[in-house]
Amino acid sequence: xxxxxxxERIAQSDGLALCAxxxxxxxxxxxxxxxxxxxxxxxxxRPDIFIDVSQVSKLDTFGAWLIERLRRSLSHGGxxxxxxxxxxxxxxxxDEVQRVKETPEAETGPVSITAMLDQIGRVVVGIGGTIIGxxxxxxxxxxxxxxxxxxxxxxxxxxxxxxxxQVCWRAVPIVVLITFLIGCIIAQQGIFHxxxxxxxxxxxxxxxxxxxxxxxVLLVAIMVAGRSGSAYTAELGSMKMRxxxxxxxxxxxxxxxVLVLPRMLALVLALPILVFLxxxxxxxxGGLVAWLYGGVDPEAFLLRLRDAISINHFxxxxxxxPVMAAVIGIVACVEGLAVQGSAESLxxxxxxxxxxxxFFVIVMDGVFAIFFASIGM
Amino acid sequence: MVVQPISDxxxxxxxxxxxxxxxxxxxGLDLDVKRGEILGFVGPSGAGKSVLTRTIIGxxxxxxxxxEVFGIDLDAASSSERRRVERxxxxxxxxxxxxxxxxxxxxxxxxxREYLRVSQxxxxxxxxxxxxxxxxKPEVADRxxxxxxxGMIKRVALARALAxxxxxxxxxxxxxxxDPIGAGEFDELVRTxxxxxxxxxxxxxxxxxxxxxxxxxxxxxxxxxxxxAGSIADMQASQHPWLRQYFHGKRARAVIG
Numbered sequence: 001x002x003x004x005x006x007x008e009r010i011a012q013s014d015g016l017a018l019c020a021x022x023x024x025x026x027x028x029x030x031x032x033x034x035x036x037x038x039x040x041x042x043x044x045x046r047p048d049i050f051i052d053v054s055q056v057s058k059l060d061t062f063g064a065w066l067i068e069r070l071r072r073s074l075s076h077g078g079x080x081x082x083x084x085x086x087x088x089x090x091x092x093x094x095d096e097v098q099r100v101k102e103t104p105e106a107e108t109g110p111v112s113i114t115a116m117l118d119q120i121g122r123v124v125v126g127i128g129g130t131i132i133g134x135x136x137x138x139x140x141x142x143x144x145x146x147x148x149x150x151x152x153x154x155x156x157x158x159x160x161x162x163x164x165x166q167v168c169w170r171a172v173p174i175v176v177l178i179t180f181l182i183g184c185i186i187a188q189q190g191i192f193h194x195x196x197x198x199x200x201x202x203x204x205x206x207x208x209x210x211x212x213x214x215x216x217v218l219l220v221a222i223m224v225a226g227r228s229g230s231a232y233t234a235e236l237g238s239m240k241m242r243x244x245x246x247x248x249x250x251x252x253x254x255x256x257x258v259l260v261l262p263r264m265l266a267l268v269l270a271l272p273i274l275v276f277l278x279x280x281x282x283x284x285x286g287g288l289v290a291w292l293y294g295g296v297d298p299e300a301f302l303l304r305l306r307d308a309i310s311i312n313h314f315x316x317x318x319x320x321x322p323v324m325a326a327v328i329g330i331v332a333c334v335e336g337l338a339v340q341g342s343a344e345s346l347x348x349x350x351x352x353x354x355x356x357x358x359f360f361v362i363v364m365d366g367v368f369a370i371f372f373a374s375i376g377m
Numbered sequence: 378m379v380v381q382p383i384s385d386x387x388x389x390x391x392x393x394x395x396x397x398x399x400x401x402x403x404x405g406l407d408l409d410v411k412r413g414e415i416l417g418f419v420g421p422s423g424a425g426k427s428v429l430t431r432t433i434i435g436x437x438x439x440x441x442x443x444x445e446v447f448g449i450d451l452d453a454a455s456s457s458e459r460r461r462v463e464r465x466x467x468x469x470x471x472x473x474x475x476x477x478x479x480x481x482x483x484x485x486x487x488x489x490r491e492y493l494r495v496s497q498x499x500x501x502x503x504x505x506x507x508x509x510x511x512x513x514k515p516e517v518a519d520r521x522x523x524x525x526x527x528g529m530i531k532r533v534a535l536a537r538a539l540a541x542x543x544x545x546x547x548x549x550x551x552x553x554x555x556d557p558i559g560a561g562e563f564d565e566l567v568r569t570x571x572x573x574x575x576x577x578x579x580x581x582x583x584x585x586x587x588x589x590x591x592x593x594x595x596x597x598x599x600x601x602x603x604x605x606a607g608s609i610a611d612m613q614a615s616q617h618p619w620l621r622q623y624f625h626g627k628r629a630r631a632v633i634g
Contacts, residue, residue: 026489030495341521342523
């Protein structure tokens with residue numbers, strides 16, 4: 001009973017007997033497999049081979065299958081292999097594994113140039129699909145907004161407020177902290193390099209224009225894409241996985257109206273607020289560094305700031321904010337609703353929600369730059 | 378050779394108490410599961426059947442009490458002893474809990490690949506053997522869980538639970554969500570596997586048919602304790618109000634009739 005399993009060869013007058021003994025179980029599978037592979041080499045050497053399993057103390061699926069595998073491969077070479085001495089307990093198990101016919105090979109795709117080209121083609125087509133998907137979602141959101149305008153009672157105020165809390169109120173500390181630090185860094189770098197020309201004071205111009213026009217909105221939009229866009233995708237994606245969205249649909253609700261619209265609206269309201277707070281924090285940080293590091297006292301800083309920037313700079317920054325929010329929201333919701341059944345797919349779509357969100361934010365920023373330049377703002 | 382404990386109880390639960398916040402779910406519960414039997418575990422919804430299962434497996438912490446599986450106290454066991462015990466049991470979760478990003482093949486092979494150093498060929502062959510055992514065609518091997526029906530998911534999950542040829546299997550409502558024919562086949566399957574592999578089965582169920590056709594013994598949970606344990610005849614003879622309603626209600630009569 002004790003010890004390791006064995007497979008002994010015993011020559012008999014009328015052929016050969018293979019004597020299996022000991023525990024033939026999963027624990028010993030690696031050893032068993034090697035023994036069986038050795039014994040398989042006997043194929044074709046004898047007409048009849050008996051596989052005697054009467055001494056086997058314990059048998060499970062692994063052992064039963066390996067004995068069956070041995071029997072099959074020995075029977076292949078023209079001879080006949082017979083399993084003998086099978087106890088009552090284990091015969092049903094052996095019967096069970098005898099029902100296994102062929103084992104399908106794992107499908108592995110060929111790695112070739114055609115496969116690579118195929119992949120590239122699919123990606124290109126996928127880009128087209130992405131753009132159509134975004135436009136589609138924009139249309140659906142506009143239609144849903146139209147519905148809500150006609151029937152204001154169907155507007156989900158509670159949900160919108162909830163999301164506003166999540167994406168705006170709770171984002172304030174991190175947004176303010178990061179923009180404050182960025183303001184500090186811009187001011188420090190500006191002073192450090194401008195000082196060589198004796199142009200320290202111009203750091204205020206740079207800070208004002210940069211923060212209000214570009215950095216403020218861009219930085220906050222990127223943070224929101226990472227923070228809230230990913231959350232939207234994950235929420236909608238896991239609802240999709242658990243068929244919650246299908247459930248909504250069957251109850252006669254439009255998922256766009258119930259789920260997407262409140263989220264979009266919350267984001268469109270939240271981003272200008274965050275951009276404003278972020279810009280103020282950056283200016284404050286920059287002013288602080290200019291004072292402590294550059295020796296520009298606050299009064300001079302404010303005076304200079306008033307000269308350097310006009311309301312146009314501020315408007316340019318704020319106008320961009322809701323548009324970027326809409327882009328982030330649409331990308332996040334499209335990705336969320338595209339999630340398939342697996343956890344892996346959820347991860348992929350959340351990643352691509354953030355990546356695409358940030359990409360489109362930067363593209364939009366470029367478009368705005370051209371637009372504002374051409375209207376002279 | 379492992380020294381067999383004197384009693385043939387494969388699971389011994391003694392005086393186990395589990396509490397969530399201020400609600401006491403299990404209150405000094407005792408239960409034995411004997412080697413080689415199929416134990417049906419019933420009780421009203423929310424009585425804590427799944428909680429007990431998860432406590433035995435070690436997913437829910439208990440406030441007090443003692444749980445022995447294969448004669449090993451799981452609280453006192455070292456982590457390597459625990460792993461050895463975990464290798465000897467299989468668990469079928471209520472929703473299947475298949476890994477959604479792996480195919481059926483990979484799901485079944487996963488525990489084998491982790492624990493045993495065997496060739497890919499044997500892995501594939503064992504995978505097919507398990508699929509055949511649970512009544513599925515080998516063709517489903519390369520499908521993902523999201524492409525399977527509810528019944529197939531249960532079967533694949535059972536195949537994965539059986540992958541390492543465990544001695545003990547926990548089934549959490551294996552027939553819920555299956556059609557009566559599918560559920561009947563599943564009961565039959567559990568019975569056959571128990572006979573061929575010599576399994577001990579701990580089955581949480583609501584299904585009266587399962588209790589009648591598959592189970593050797595039944596334990597009933599109520600008020601955080603085992604209120605009755607015994608054969609189906611014992612259950613029918615019991616005077617406990619919940620049991621009377623359960624085994625003599627409209628649905629029960631339909632099953633017996």
